[in-house]
Amino acid sequence: MSIMSIVSILFIAGGTFFFFGATVGLIRFPDFYARMHATGKGDTLGAFLVVIGIALYNLHNGLELGSILTSIKVIFIAIFIFLANPTATHAITKGGLDAGVVPWTKEKTK
Amino acid sequence: MDTFFITTGVILGLLTLVCLYRVVAGPTVLDRIIAVGAIGNKTTAILLLMGMIFGRVEMFVDISISYALLNFIATLGAAKYFRVRKSIVPGSKYLKEKGIS
Amino acid sequence: MSFFVTFIILFVYWMVMAGKFDIFHASLGVISCLFVSYMSHDLLFKNIKSGGKIKEVVRFILYIPWLIYQIILANLHVVRLALSPNMYDLIDPHLMRFKIKIKKDISKVTFANSITLTPGTITADIIDDEFVVHALSQAVDDDLMTGEMERRVAHIFSED
Amino acid sequence: MIRRHEDIIIESLARFLTPFIQAFALYVLFLGHYSPGGGFQGGVLMGASFILLVIAYDIIEGKRRITEKFNIVLNATGVMVFSGTGLLCLILGGEFLDYSQLAAILPVGPEEARGLGILAVEIGVEITVAAIMVSIFLDLASAGEHEEALK
Numbered sequence: 001m002s003i004m005s006i007v008s009i010l011f012i013a014g015g016t017f018f019f020f021g022a023t024v025g026l027i028r029f030p031d032f033y034a035r036m037h038a039t040g041k042g043d044t045l046g047a048f049l050v051v052i053g054i055a056l057y058n059l060h061n062g063l064e065l066g067s068i069l070t071s072i073k074v075i076f077i078a079i080f081i082f083l084a085n086p087t088a089t090h091a092i093t094k095g096g097l098d099a100g101v102v103p104w105t106k107e108k109t110k
Numbered sequence: 111m112d113t114f115f116i117t118t119g120v121i122l123g124l125l126t127l128v129c130l131y132r133v134v135a136g137p138t139v140l141d142r143i144i145a146v147g148a149i150g151n152k153t154t155a156i157l158l159l160m161g162m163i164f165g166r167v168e169m170f171v172d173i174s175i176s177y178a179l180l181n182f183i184a185t186l187g188a189a190k191y192f193r194v195r196k197s198i199v200p201g202s203k204y205l206k207e208k209g210i211s
Numbered sequence: 212m213s214f215f216v217t218f219i220i221l222f223v224y225w226m227v228m229a230g231k232f233d234i235f236h237a238s239l240g241v242i243s244c245l246f247v248s249y250m251s252h253d254l255l256f257k258n259i260k261s262g263g264k265i266k267e268v269v270r271f272i273l274y275i276p277w278l279i280y281q282i283i284l285a286n287l288h289v290v291r292l293a294l295s296p297n298m299y300d301l302i303d304p305h306l307m308r309f310k311i312k313i314k315k316d317i318s319k320v321t322f323a324n325s326i327t328l329t330p331g332t333i334t335a336d337i338i339d340d341e342f343v344v345h346a347l348s349q350a351v352d353d354d355l356m357t358g359e360m361e362r363r364v365a366h367i368f369s370e371d
Numbered sequence: 372m373i374r375r376h377e378d379i380i381i382e383s384l385a386r387f388l389t390p391f392i393q394a395f396a397l398y399v400l401f402l403g404h405y406s407p408g409g410g411f412q413g414g415v416l417m418g419a420s421f422i423l424l425v426i427a428y429d430i431i432e433g434k435r436r437i438t439e440k441f442n443i444v445l446n447a448t449g450v451m452v453f454s455g456t457g458l459l460c461l462i463l464g465g466e467f468l469d470y471s472q473l474a475a476i477l478p479v480g481p482e483e484a485r486g487l488g489i490l491a492v493e494i495g496v497e498i499t500v501a502a503i504m505v506s507i508f509l510d511l512a513s514a515g516e517h518e519e520a521l522k
Contacts, residue, residue, distance in 0.1 A: 009114060045286045082179055
């Protein structure tokens with residue numbers, strides 16, 4: 001167990017935890033705008049952490065050219081998730097707003 | 111270390127099943143789109159974990175990138191498609207007419 | 212100009228993806244990157260201006276650690292809300308709209324995605340210089356109203 | 372009616388991502404024999420990049436980049452590259468798609484000729500799949516009238 005594998009275990013476990021939180025939020029929140037908050041943030045950070053953890057663990061056998069290039073490719077996925085996920089969140093929220101889904105507010109339930 | 115990866119993969123798979131509940135039961139179409147997007151994010155991670163388990167990350171990373179790209183484009187397309195249809199929820203009024211908030 | 216910059220960026224990207232540095236694969240890379248930059252050279256840079264780009268990139272990279280700190284705060288906030296048993300007392304979703312001062316498209320996009328990633332707020336719409344934001348609880352839009360993030364984003368693209 | 376720049380976030384991201392998706396599609400095509408991939412997957416990604424542009428802008432922009440006539444020409448070109456490679460093998464004395472016969476006209480041995488022949492066929496498949504995807508998407512999205520849909 002090198003330091004790098006311990007760090008990557010921490011990253012992957014943290015990512016799984018945020019995935020878990022996002023999923024619970026997806027089930028429990030009252031309307032789809034609030035569910036958007038759960039998935040848009042939780043999945044972004046969860047996937048980001050898991051992917052970074054895998055990119056780090058991929059290097060634990062020593063730094064060779066092939067494994068470094070593979071890690072760079074894995075980090076491309078992380079950058080892509082970082083860019084794409086908020087945009088998809090925004091697109092769905094705007095779609096809901098334009099389609100006329102009224103946001104759930106507290107006063108309505110009282 | 112393989113045990114850890116397998117455990118993480120199984121947990122993510124179970125979370126995918128939980129998301130599937132929202133796909134089936136979601137009141138509006140947009141809930142389903144969100145849940146499908148969440149499943150896609152988890153699948154991206156699961157594919158990479160599978161690559162770690164099989165020791166072929168350089169192969170699985172390509173599949174993972176393609177999956178993430180197609181998932182993103184599918185989400186955007188679905189959101190745009192349901193945006194031009196004005197009403198998703200039956201009986202709701204068009205928000206822009208009465209001003210937002 | 213934009214053709215060559217696009218070609219160089221894409222060729223570096225291709226070689227990193229391919230990971231094979233012999234003549235055959237390099238020539239395949241040159242062919243496909245020429246093809247792609249011919250097809251979409253007007254997409255990556257709409258109007259290239261000389262200078263200032265490198266400074267913006269450096270400032271953007273310096274902005275990322277602060278953003279990641281905010282994202283972790285956001286996630287802890289969401290997870291705490293999702294896991295707390297009396298969730299319905301804690302959340303107070305509402306829409307809000309506010310005006311911004313930044314002008315450039317790229318700053319607006321960065322700002323909007325940063326808002327989406329930070330605690331309890333999602334950019335719902337951009338109408339010219341007005342942002343429509345869906346906030347999850349009352350405390351978070353006070354954070355947003357301090358305008359710290361907007362200042363930072365404006366600093367990246369030298370609009371302050 | 373056609374509102375341009377209606378969503379700068381999606382539009383900027385599409386502009387940023389499209390060249391990289393296209394380069395990735397060609398990478399999947401050309402290095403398909405080292406990793407999973409090949410003509411079909413590359414063609415799907417290539418078509419998807421175009422669909423992303425149409426989603427982000429509108430159908431007019433898409434038709435400005437690839438006109439319908441050019442799309443039909445691309446369709447036919449892909450099939451012709453595929454079947455032309457096969458026919459060339461047939462003419463050179465082998466069976467249909469027997470790539471090793473290509474060594475007679477290429478300055479390489481039979482093994483490399485086989486690889487190059489497969490590459491040519493995959494290029495044909497990629498062109499066809501991308502063009503067919505784009506034309507199916509345009510037909511579905513516009514329901515036959517291109518100015519109306521996805522505005």
